[in-house]
Amino acid sequence: MRSLVNLIKRYGEYVFVAIFVVLSTYALGAFLTAGAANGTILPLQASREAVEIDELFNVQFWLIAFFFSLIVVFMLWSVIFHRRRGEDDDAPGEDFEGNSTLEIVWTIIPLGIVLALAVYGGSVLSNIERRATDALEVNVIGQRWAWRFEYPESGAVSSDLVLPVDRQVLLRMRSDDVIHSFWVPEFRVKQDLLPATFGDEDNTRELRITPTIKGDYKVRCAELCGELHYAMLADVMVVEPEEFETWAAAQAAECDLEAADCGARWVEQYGCTACHSFDGTQVVGPTWLGLAGSQVLLDDGSSVLADEIYLETSIINPNDQIHEGFQPNVMPVNFEEQLTEEQIAEIVAFIQTLGE
Amino acid sequence: MAHTTDVRDTYAHKLGNNRWGLWLFIISDAAVFIGLFITRFILLPGQRPELDQTIGLIVTVMLLASSFFMYRAEVHMRHGNLKAFQRSILTTLILGVIFLLGVVAVEWQIAHFGPADGQEGAIFYVMTGFHAFHVLTGVVLLYWVYNNSKRGVYTKEQHWGVEAAAVYWHFIDVVWIFFYPALYLIGTVA
Amino acid sequence: MTFLSTGFVRGLIAQALGTLAGFAFVTGIRALSGLEPFDPVEPALVSGFAVGALAFLFGVGVFDDWLKWTRGISTSDHQEHDPEKPWWYRYLSVDFDHKVIGLQYGAAAMLTMGIGGSLALLFRTELATANVDFLEHFIFGQIFGEDHTGASLFNTFISLHGMIMIVTMLLGVGALSNYLVPLMIGANDMAFPRLNAFAFWVNIPGAIVLLASMFAGGFDTGWTGYPPNSTGYSAMGVSLFMLAVYIVGFSSIFGSLNVIVTIFRMRVPGMKLFEMPIFVWAAMATAFIQLIATQFIGLSFLMVILQRLFGMNFFDSTAGGSPVLFQHLFWFYSHPAVYVFILPGLGLISELLPVFVRKPLFGYKWVALSSLGIALVGYFVWAHHMFTAGMASYLRVPFMYSTLLVAIPTGVKFFSWVGTMWRGKMRFDTPMLFVLGSVVVFLLGGVTGPPNATVASNLHLHDTYWVVGHFHNTMFGGFMFPWFAAIYYYFPKFTGRQMNEFWGKLHFWLMVPAFLVMSTYQMLTGLLGMRRRIAGYDAALGIEGYQVIVTWAGFLIFFAVIIFAINFVVSARRGEVAEGNIWKSRSPIWQLPNPIPLHNYERPFRVVGEPYDYGDPNGHPYVDLDPSDDAPDEPTTPSDSEEQQAPGGADPAPAPTGD
């Protein structure tokens, strides 16, 4: 009897601690994984990649739960039960200086765990990079602080990303100025856009995504790209394939509307609205409300009439004349290459409809 | 208060400290040159800037020769041969200055590109510039050592300044042994 | 008027004049060569601040002795002190005593922490609401110039917060290793006292340049300063910021060189490497990282400055350069640097735990070597910051493996700490509370590392607040809390008094819970889609409530530190006098009187036992401060005779086994 008590005294402690570690791991792990599943910890799981990655997250949440519990439970146990109780300041604790077997054990076991994690992580990575043969190609161009999406198949251009559901999309990305990063939290994957000119394969990067749930999401630029980095968003719409086809066809079609209405379309597609408003609010660039026909104060003190010529040069060569109170070198300087002369004229016509 | 001397206060021990310090500094400094070396091959793979081979060869020979004289200088110092020491160190110094002039005053002027001209320009000027800066500090160091030797600061036994200058000078030389082929020999002209 | 004659003030004046001179020089040359003298103003500004920093160093006087040496004049080994001067005079002037330098580092660290922390509160207030409003307030326009918008001010603030806090940690690491290492190994000073002073003072002009960047247009780049944002698009504040980092880098390089030589050459005769206090191992591993890696951040930032000033193209990919190359060079420093921040802190945890648990450190050798292991592996993992950056994608998997391996030596430390705590007799004085807090918080930081390191999950986590939470956990757990533990613990050593326990405990119980709340909600918002470095966020994410919590927690941390600061000042003047070895430590430091006498140890001590043998109260002490007394006929150190030569470097003190 006596020896049993001693035995419990000697080893019972470990049993209790082990039980607490298990309980704590379970509580923490279950909490995290449940949160991940019901969307309170991770966003909606809207792509095939997200499914794979969330499984990996679950494994990692369990690992976090286990190792955190392991250390903290042992520590708290010592704090609660192995404290000094009314003894001398220098009453000694148990005198052991180490144990090589233990050290080897807690080197080898974590080593095994991280290697397993790495192998698993590697396989998830290769799964999400798997190529589908019928992938839809989209060129993604980032510029401070707007997104543009070009669909080579149909010739559509848009500042929204519209995607057919359940079909892999191959995003080929480059930036016009600084590094940006393409991220839709619901899709889980992210890729930086390096500055590159059109057709520069060395600096074009790829990302593959298969959206699985119809709905509206947002591309959120994830690399600090200057002042309006926070506002560098684009709408993502995942729709039925048929709906996508009609949308793409409409975007690609020649514009056969009135000049100003076409202009309104280009302004949307080329991301001017990231910096210019139509309603008088000042964003990064001057508002277009009441611009055409007004006297524009320039930063050298002079003023010019905002006529057709002025508007056109402002688009082609924004740094020529700087609107008082605005920064030079902010508006992209490459619209002359991106837009045809006709498109520019149509944009000017559109701006004029907002004039006085 | 009992004032004790322990080993750590002896000249021999301090000399040892200094040697450790110098070598650690050189390891650290070498890291920059390694960084530049890697940068060069990443930005200009398989190519090299178009440079005047004759000048490159001349300055390289000058620097290698200077290292030899630096070595002689140190040997003379160890033998207590002050006059010969001063002669050798002056030679080293002059060869170092010729190297500097060859790179900065000649090669930089006749090169077909400026620092702002593409990768060649950027790499060539940053590598030679950084190295030249080190040569310049080396020359200053040599001059100090030369000057101090005239004041009789160094003896056969105690001449840490000379040793330090020599190690530093050889280091600069070794760096150039890597930089010269990297800039002048490896790759095709861009 | 003593104050005006301190080296510090002279340095400041010299820096101001030097900055003007450097500025005038470049504008003058430009004017003479027919260029517009003030447009662009950046070259003149950069050269001005560079010259100014150098001028500070001349003004403060760190070069004085070296200049004498170059002219063949030798200087005395011991610095003269004017007893007429008030006590603080030494602290504001060049002083070679490692204890003074350590405290100088420490004071500078607290100062920068205050500035960096206050910036955090400013931008946290902005983040309490989804829109950009607070920083749009006209006051900020008044201070920073009208052309600052709220968003760019926000970017400047987070970037400076990051860099200033990193400088804080580097200063703190300097404080710890300078103050503690010589004392722990029985040296009376560092190997190169003058170099030591230089390494400290170079931080001051550096910090000034860093802060000046805020008023030179700021910079929208984050502390990482990636081109081409930093080269072609950001305001010129970025040049000053990078120049400042370059200047401060000298401190790391020369400071670490000094630490290494001190550890290898200045140990008391007879102390073997595996007999050193464990903190010294941590300091050594830290120094190995700083010595080599620092050069790479210097190089990468220098190249950005060169590209900005002279148009040398390294990083513009549309013209053949490579922005990814910058990231490689940058992270080759900045990853190992994170271990610079924590290794001394972890060393302190290992150092203090045994004292308060009254048990030997579990697995001394393993803990010692794990520091070196972390430092070594840390050199091979840098690209885990670049998984999404567009580097060659076949590199991602090897870097995932190497990164995950860091968990092994770090794990050894944790398990050894638990082994140390197990079945001890724990006491909970304030330093111990902070040690325990560090363990939990750093653990949280550590275990949130592997999800970052696994490429597939990193694709989601990169550049989100999850990462922000991860690194605040690691840095508070690995640096901030150990740092406070060290101050509470060693306070008597430099003041002769003890810090007030009540206020210390209040500091702890405010700061640690507040911190845990802050970092937990940071990580949560990150998982939900909160990006880093954004001035305003999408209210549709539904995280506004969490953001408010983070902001409040940030303010609580700030108040906790204020309590600490008041406690510090009051205790230093009126605290309870601390006599002798108040923590009952075996460390040689605690065998010295409080405060520590000017030249540390009167004579070299002798190592007679093990550093952490707390379990056996009747065993040997660790050191014998007065070896000549009890072993008169056994000359263990050459100190007994004035003329004695170095005994061939051999180990003169046989480990006494049974006397």
Ligand code: HEA
């Ligand atoms: C003090 C600083 C510090 C420390 C110690 C660490 C430690 C670690 N860090 Fe962290 N990190 C930072 C500071 C730090 N980090 C900073 C500042 C950034 C952001 C930089 C920026 O972009 O601004 C960052 C970012 C960062 C990234 C990039 C994220 C991104 O931007 O995409 C990654 C990716 O791998 C990473 C990984 C790790 C890992 C694996 C560790 C490991 O060392 C952790 C090891 C510890 C443990 C694992 C816990 C204890 C171990 C056990 C109990 C054993 C068993 C455990 C297992 C088997 C899992 N960190």
Ligand code: HEA
């Ligand atoms: C040691 C490092 C350290 C510390 C202590 C802190 C402390 C804090 N940090 Fe910071 N942080 C970083 C290092 C650190 N941070 C880094 C490296 C970044 C990345 C930057 C980047 O992205 O580029 C970052 C980024 C960062 C972000 C992300 C910004 C973004 O990307 O959008 C946030 C957001 O919440 C944040 C918040 C805070 C808060 C609220 C505190 C609070 O704890 C602050 C509380 C205040 C204090 C601790 C100071 C109190 C001191 C005094 C009052 C002085 C007293 C005087 C004496 C004693 C003399 N930090």
Ligand code: CUA
């Ligand atoms: Cu684009 Cu951030």
Ligand SMILES: [Cu+2]
């Ligand atoms: Cu890292």
